[in-house]
Amino acid sequence: MTGSTTVPGGGTPAARGTRKRRGPLGAPAVLLAPFLVLFTACTLIPIGYAVYLSLFSERRSGLGFGGTTTQVFTGLGNYTRALGDAAFRDGFWNTAQYCLLYIPLMLGLSLAVALLLDSALARAKRFFQLALFLPHAVPGIIAALVWTYLYTPGISPVIDALNSAGTQVDVLGHPLPAIVNIAVWEWTGYNMVIFYAALQAIPREVLEAAVVDGAGPLRTAFGVKIPLIRASVVMVGLFTVIGSLQLFTEPVILHDVAPGVVSTWTPNMYAYSAAFERNDYGLAAASSVLLALVAAALSFVVTRFTRDRDEKRTQKRTETAR
């Protein structure tokens, strides 16, 4: 650093001058351009196009054969049609039930496993981390296919074994637990890794202090560790909620073997079926936009809620520090 006149954190007056002369659009524009181009091409334009599509319906003439097909502006007609369709609303209801069952189960399990791995008692930590994470390395479609195989009576060794033991199990007749099970299997390990990383980042002196104060392992876990990784838990919760809203792969695969998983079982499947089975692109676009709005609203609520809590906590901490 010899011979330098630069003031740390400042920059020479000359350097500042140059930056000003380039104007405010220089470097930021160059750096942001790739993002903005992609964002426009892959996000804004498709959204705009979907919204546009959602405002139109196709109308045919005569018996519908070889006559003219016209695009008619129907305003919010497609939206009212989607909302008025019991199948679409059932999709949200199914998703809600799925969330109620899946989120607490998966969060609880991954948190419990992460705490166990983090505790002093755990042996062969690396092995268990890897083993628990492995299911996540299996692509969702493959996982759904494997589970479908395990669920199907007549070909599943598990179901056959249960049947020969006298227990009649009809997994395919109960799609909700069947799908929740696949999701839990896929995501528990992944989220466990996030929680475990967060647990490892807790300052050791805090834990030592807890031990000195006489807290046992359970007390430490619930009174110290979980509160300290609250941010991670909330983040995982948010991602899980959004991911759940977009539930598609698993039910679609199960749809083939379990007719109880109807073609409109989730809102995403409803949009798919409207577009590709019923060729109603207006309705499909409208239902997708509605789903997106719900996802946006939920994300907003969760982020807002947690930010407020976080701010309060930070405030409290600063106050205590004073």
Next chain:
Amino acid sequence: MSSPALHRRRALRLAAAATATVLGVTLLAACGSDGDKSASGADAGSDGKPVSITFWGWAKGTKDVVQAFNASHPNIQVTFEEIPSGNAGGYAKISNAVKAGNAPDVFNVEYPQLPDFVSQGAVQDISKLVPADLKGKYLPQSMELTTLGGATWALPLDASPQALYYRKDLFEKAGVAVPKTWDEFKDAAAKLKAADANTRIATFFPDDPSTFEAMAWQAGAKWYGTSGDSWKVDMAGADTKKVADYWQGLIADDLIRVQPSFSQQWTASLQKGETAAYLGAAWGGGVLKSTLGTDPAANGKWAVAPMPSWDGQPASGMLGGTTFAVSKDSKKAKAAVEFATWATTTPEGIQARIASGSSSAYPADPELVPVAKAAFKTDFYGGQDIYAIYQDAAKAIKPNWSWGPTMGSTNSAMKDAFGKLGQGGTVPAAVDAAQQATLAELKNRGLKVAG
């Protein structure tokens, strides 16, 4: 289309919120872009260069047909791509490709879905390319189904009369004669179940309404009709109700299996002899043979019989059945029709398909039935002359049935309602749901509905 899996790996909370908003939307928009069809201009190799056309289909034996065609037609070369069967996603793929402007020149579509494709504007009118003598070659019932609004839209490959496939040994063991009427069928179902509690006579397919539709057709129902410019939809008539109640009864009494069509469950259950029969159509003979024939022990155990009927007289509907249609934007319609004509009306075309071993299509051109019969290896059916059964059934196909322009919606609604069988749903309720969905969709498309 992105999956939640990809999505959730994003670490940034904001990005997550933003992308979530977008995902559902891009799913659609990605499918809408209007590509430019690589229109290489003029038709057929008048300049000496071979015309190459693209073809999508899934009918058994198609690959062999295309190979034989290419070998004998230096002026037209067909590139074949096998796609999933229509019900399993093939139709979605085709109509999506047509929208996107990258559809193949020619594709397979079954009779029930043809009006829907025509109504979508996905298929071109080939009336001018189909002379009267060519039309005269096909079975009238088949030609009726490919002529809509006075124009010809597709060439039929097969008529698909219904047939009953059954395990001779299981029927004998239970002392059951082959049922001729639906009443006898019910008795046979009960006897088979009594002989072995794990055995059911056949399968009701909740995922594929086409079997049920063929049953309604066989019973004399007419779901779709027109009067002037208006559609008439009648799924609630007495004939359909009789059929719906009958199948509901079998399901309620646990006399029939409810399993998805051609699923692993279905196959496993046939292999184990837990299901003794299959209610199919002519083309099902090849499917059954290629599904089960890999096991030498299964060979010779199966036989074909006419479908039971309500009054004991021969009667049949059509279950599926494939046609060749030319896509809307194809500039090579002439070559496409030439290929389709060859595949459906020449001995070479039919011979190549049946000789593949997996197809037992019943040609829509009745003159070619002997060709198909000669080419089909019938060991799996113990040497039985299965084409004789198909031939009688084809003669008994009830005339004047037509399919409607909204079969996509009709079938979706019926499938979803069939999915609730065993959880409070019934067959009659499913028929009702399909009727409502059909009427709603016709109105939504701006078509007039009478009555």
